[in-house]
Amino acid sequence: MRRTPPPRPLRAALGATLTLAALAALTACAADGPDGPHAPVGLTAQAGSATSVHVMWNSAPVADRVSGWQVFQSGRLVRELPADKTMVDITDLAPQTAYAFTVRAKDADGRRSAPSATVDVTTPVARAEDRRAPTAPPTTTGRAEGPRTVRLDWGPASDDTGVTAYDVYQGGVRIHTSGGAERGTSLGGLQPGTAYAFTVRARDGADNSSPDGPAVAVTTPADPGQGPGTAPGAFTATAVPGAVELGWTAPDTGRATSEYELYVDDRPVTVIQFGTGAVPSGRAAYRLTASEPAGTVWALKLRARLPDGNWGAFSEERRITLTG
Structure with missing residues (x-):
């Protein structure tokens, strides 16, 4: 009976043996080819409390056919999101610790983009037994900066341990988080010729949220070039x-x-x-x-x-x- 010889290991150009893990990595890279989606842009990370970070990025072009997102913390996959979600809270983090985040896009064919630019963020010091919420931002103003962008500004809230973040809500849903020292932000990705209502809440290092500040209504102008x-x-x-x-x-x-x-x-x-x-x-x-x-x-x-x-x-x- 003729015996079949054992398979020989695959070898790279320099003669090094390719392990199964390396071969799998090469296969994954092949799937992430140049025809896949573009790398996400506009990535930001804001510490919302001593144990959480809010990560956001821009929506993908329609032509990229993005079906989902992967969020990485120091190279480790920590969240997977559907295509319509471009923000996430990463929780259960350590206080006063530095973290690095990247995001990759996936398309309907399973191809992944290159990683986004890395953003670094450090969580603040934890405040023990902080149960007092900040005051609401006293004022909110808004104006359209174009068919798809709105500028919001708000007055500073106060807190016994300090405000660490401001959360922007639209229709009762949080859509943006800014740092505690910021007094305004620009919101993109909106629809032309549309009326929006926004409110802002302050948050402290223990994740206590204030009541809503005053609501502000903004209508984006029409864009004849957008259908x-x-x-x-x-x-x-x-x-x-x-x-x-x-x-x-x-x-x-x-x-x-x-x-x-x-x-x-x-x-x-x-x-x-x-x-x-x-x-x-x-x-x-x-x-x-x-x-x-x-x-x-x-x-x-x-x-x-x-x-x-x-x-x-x-x-x-x-x-x-x-x-x-």
Whole structure:
């Protein structure tokens, strides 16, 4: 019976034996080829408390087809996230300790990007038995810096052991963390022609959070180069006896729009809702009852509820005179 000789070890160019681990590493590198997603950019790391760090990075270009993210702490994989999550809290860390973080992107074919640039952060000293939350930031202001960027600024909060971080919330969800010494930040990755509401909370080294500071509303301007806007189109308002007849074209938000907010003289007066089966796909109409006397002048505009829950941009404003 002929015996099959044992397989010979693979050898590298310099004659060194390739172990199974090295071969696996080479296979992984091959999967991370030049056609994979780009390395994440905009990586930041902020110590939120003595035992936690908030890591954030920019969203990926659509062309990268990113399906998820891998977060590494000193080269060790510590978190895996879906594509729509670009921030994470790394917890159970040691106080007063230096850490280094990187992030890699994965695409739908399993290829990984190169690592992002490394960011370093040091957790602060722990404060024992700190149960007192900071005060809320006393002021919040905001302005649009472009179709996809908003600038927020806030007043300093106070705390008996010191504020270590400020958390920015949008729609009740934390979207950003800044350092305790910072008084403002720019938020990117927003939608053009969209109304946003933001609040800020202060946090101390024991992870005690303040109440919300004052809410601030900011609407990003439309961007003609980014496809259809979120404002209702061709808005009309016609006064008829005892009422106003409204008409508009539904914005292209990715799905049928069933909810609109109507403003009269810059004040919200009603939310127009279309029930299931009655949602207009093109031209919409609504009759608003008017009890004010004839000759009253109104300025009307409306905006649509977007699929993500935010209000879109306002339509053009129309001025009408009520009739008897």
